[in-house]
Structure formats: structure tokens, C-alpha cells
Amino acid sequence: MNCEELCDRIADTKSGTLPELGQRQLAAHLQSCEDCRHALRALEALQELKTLEVTEAPPELIERVMHNSVRVPVTEKARPGFWAGAGFGGALAASLVLAIMALGSGADPDRVTGEPIYLSLSEPRDLHVAIDLERDLPEATITVVLKGGIALAGYQNERELSWKTDLQAGVNKLTLPVLAVNEQGGQLLVQVDHDTRRRTFRIDLDTAS
Amino acid sequence: MSKVLQFKSRGPTAAARFEALMRPHFAAVYAAASRLTSSPADAEDLVQEVCVKAWLNLSEFAEMQFQRAWLVRTLYNHFIDDKRRHQRSPVHLAWRADSGEDIEHPGPENLQPDREVERIMRIESIFRAMRLLGKEQCMLLALHDIDGFSLNELQVLTDLPVGTLKSKLHRARVKLGRLLQKADRAEACNAQTGTVK
Numbered sequence: 001m002n003c004e005e006l007c008d009r010i011a012d013t014k015s016g017t018l019p020e021l022g023q024r025q026l027a028a029h030l031q032s033c034e035d036c037r038h039a040l041r042a043l044e045a046l047q048e049l050k051t052l053e054v055t056e057a058p059p060e061l062i063e064r065v066m067h068n069s070v071r072v073p074v075t076e077k078a079r080p081g082f083w084a085g086a087g088f089g090g091a092l093a094a095s096l097v098l099a100i101m102a103l104g105s106g107a108d109p110d111r112v113t114g115e116p117i118y119l120s121l122s123e124p125r126d127l128h129v130a131i132d133l134e135r136d137l138p139e140a141t142i143t144v145v146l147k148g149g150i151a152l153a154g155y156q157n158e159r160e161l162s163w164k165t166d167l168q169a170g171v172n173k174l175t176l177p178v179l180a181v182n183e184q185g186g187q188l189l190v191q192v193d194h195d196t197r198r199r200t201f202r203i204d205l206d207t208a209s
Numbered sequence: 210m211s212k213v214l215q216f217k218s219r220g221p222t223a224a225a226r227f228e229a230l231m232r233p234h235f236a237a238v239y240a241a242a243s244r245l246t247s248s249p250a251d252a253e254d255l256v257q258e259v260c261v262k263a264w265l266n267l268s269e270f271a272e273m274q275f276q277r278a279w280l281v282r283t284l285y286n287h288f289i290d291d292k293r294r295h296q297r298s299p300v301h302l303a304w305r306a307d308s309g310e311d312i313e314h315p316g317p318e319n320l321q322p323d324r325e326v327e328r329i330m331r332i333e334s335i336f337r338a339m340r341l342l343g344k345e346q347c348m349l350l351a352l353h354d355i356d357g358f359s360l361n362e363l364q365v366l367t368d369l370p371v372g373t374l375k376s377k378l379h380r381a382r383v384k385l386g387r388l389l390q391k392a393d394r395a396e397a398c399n400a401q402t403g404t405v406k
Binding site for chain 1: 231328386
């Protein structure tokens with residue numbers, strides 16, 4: 001029996017000891033094998049961690065975690081051709097491409113898009129923001145802030161949403177289902193943070209008359 | 210390659226599906242989290258991160274053969290990364306020997322306070338040693354030797370053959386044993402220095 005097999009059988013007994021293997025055989029091996037003595041020490045230590053008392057999750061905690069989880073925006077890969085269609089009519093005529101947020105070294109720190117976008121009351125419209133990157137940004141934070149009489153479909157009561165996502169080099173597309181809740185108009189801020197860098201875009205939104 | 214960040218609610222059907230998939234594993238995931246953190250708030254944060262990851266990868270998660278093992282692996286992964294990022298102790302004990310506070314997690318009821326202090330210090334020392342292992346080694350030991358996931362489950366999770374996993378586990382245990390021995394020696398040396406003063 002080699003060291004790995006011995007160690008494996010010790011672990012398989014779950015108790016960290018090995019009555020089945022035969023104490024004499026084990027003792028003889030341990031006497032001559034320093035590695036197995038270390039492995040046994042580790043198994044006994046890990047066994048101790050199993051004895052840690054574990055608190056049962058309170059029902060309200062389960063509900064809270066579940067509720068918070070399903071509210072996190074979903075990241076999905078683009079279908080081929082999606083981006084081309086979004087900006088130039090066709091199958092996605094109701095959509096608008098709002099801004100290119102370049103996070104490259106030459107990008108402006110804060111940008112405001114040009115003309116205001118017009119929304120109809122209570123009719124969600126998919127707005128696409130392109131985030132163009134020179135390199136991958138793992139665990140970037142995207143924050144969307146809504147001001148005035150606009151809201152995100154499905155998140156009508158939220159004025160600010162923030163989440164982490166892995167952004168990839170190239171064009172990343174953020175799709176926001178925006179709707180007007182009154183005739184006041186409003187502003188949408190999209191902010192991308194990574195390490196100490198931040199870029200914010202402001203998009204003015206008006207209600208179509 | 211670009212991708213779309215779809216800022217859309219998946220709707221009640223997906224949420225219900227997610228909950229149905231997640232609930233059977235919640236206790237195991239929470240147990241692993243509470244073992245690592247000993248603070249209910251930290252455990253909740255950790256579980257929240259894991260649940261969000263499962264939600265964001267709902268399609269893949271639903272298809273997984275060993276969902277629980279994936280969840281616990283994700284939890285350890287996040288825990289290790291987070292601890293390394295913040296360089297904090299892996300165990301935040303609610304009670305310490307010099308604090309005079311009540312013990313929140315007293316462990317087995319029949320333990321005397323002195324023995325309980327030793328036990329807590331010992332557990333801290335084990336976690337510290339585990340943190341010094343490579344990420345893969347730490348993960349394999351935690352999944353197999355603490356949480357009891359089988360080699361077959363690990364095989365699916367890691368894409369490694371069982372033979373390779375056995376070798377890796379053995380090497381990880383040997384390394385952990387060496388680190389523990391080193392820590393014990395350092396502690397004994399410190400204790401000796403303390404008594405000589």
C-alpha cells in the first residue's frame with residue numbers, strides 16, 4: 001500500500017483514525033514515512049473543524065437572501081448580430097443606442113449624451129449603452145441612478161441599482177428597459193467603477209408629447 | 210468577445226425555479242459559511258454572494274449534476290479570494306479570551322472554559338495554516354475532508370481524474386501537516402519565551 005492509498009483510507013473512515021487497516025501496519029508505516037505523519041496530522045486537524053457548531057439559517061435569512069438574489073440584474077452574452085440591429089432599426093426598432101462609454105486611457109472622465117431621448121408614458125423602451133473597453137475589467141461595478149419621472153421596468157421603486165459584473169475587452173452592452181412614470185422627464189446616470197477608475201454618463205430623458 | 214448585460218427581471222417563473230433549486234442546498238451552504246466565519250452577518254454575506262452567482266448562472270446551475278458541491282466550492286472560492294484581498298483573519302471569533310464577553314458559539318456544552326479557549330485557538334491556527342495553502346489545495350481539502358464531498362463529485366467539479374485528485378489531496382494534507390507542525394513549534398517557542406521573562 002502506498003502513501004496515497006493509506007492516506008485515502010484513513011480519510012475514508014471519516015473519524016481520522018483507522019481501526020480497520022490494522023494499527024500495527026499503520027504504525028510501522030508512520031514510523032518510516034514523514035509525509036504520512038504530516039498527512040495524518042492534517043486529517044486530525046480537519047476532523048476538528050467538522051466539530052464546529054453550525055448555526056441553522058433562520059427562515060427570515062433564507063427569505064432575505066433569496067429575495068435579494070433574484071433582484072440582481074442578469075448578465076448574458078449577446079446573440080450574433082444583436083448589436084448591429086439595436087442601433088439601426090430593423091428587428092429592434094424600439095431600441096436606442098445611447099452612448100459609447102470608452103474606458104480607455106483617452107476617455108473623458110464624465111460624458112453627457114447629446115440630444116434627449118423621448119419616452120412614452122408607462123411604455124418601457126429598451127435603451128442600450130455600449131461600454132467599449134481596451135481590456136477585461138473583472139468585477140467592475142455598474143451603478144444606474146434614476147432621477148426625475150423615469151423608472152426601470154421591473155424596478156419601479158428603485159432609484160439606484162448597483163451590481164458587480166465581469167466586463168470584457170471590446171463592446172459590452174447594457175440593456176435598460178426605461179419608462180416614463182410622469183411627464184416630468186428625467187435623467188439616467190450610468191456609472192462604471194473599476195479599481196480607482198470611474199466613468200459616468202448622463203442621459204437626458206423626456207416624455208414624448 | 211462582447212456580451213450583453215441584460216438589465217431585465219427574469220420574472221416570477223425564473224425566480225420560483227431558482228428558489229426550488231436553491232432551497233434544498235441552503236442549509237449545507239449556510240453551514241459551510243457559518244463554519245468559516247462564526248459571525249452570522251459574515252455568513253449571510255458569503256451565502257448571498259453564492260446565491261447571486263447561482264442566480265446569474267441559472268441555466269448552467271440547473272443542469273449541474275452536483276449542485277451542492279458547486280455551491281460550496283463557490284463559497285470557498287469567494288471566501289479565499291475575499292480573505293486574501295482583505296488580508297483578514299479567516300475566523301472572526303465573537304468571543305476572545307481577553308474580551309470578557311459571552312461566548313456566542315460555545316461548541317460542545319461539556320467543555321470547560323480553558324479547554325474551550327484552547328480549542329478555539331487551535332481552530333484559528335488550523336484556518337491560518339489552510340490559508341497558506343494554494344487555493345486549489347485549500348479547496349480540495351475543504352470540500353473532501355471537511356464537507357465530505359466524494360471523489361466522484363470532485364471529479365465532476367474539477368475535471369480531474371480520481372487518481373490525480375487522490376495525489377493532490379495527499380500532497381495538500383502533507384503540506385497542511387507541515388504547516389501545522391511549524392505553527393505548533395512557533396507557538397511552543399513563543400510560550401517558552403513568555404515564561405522566561
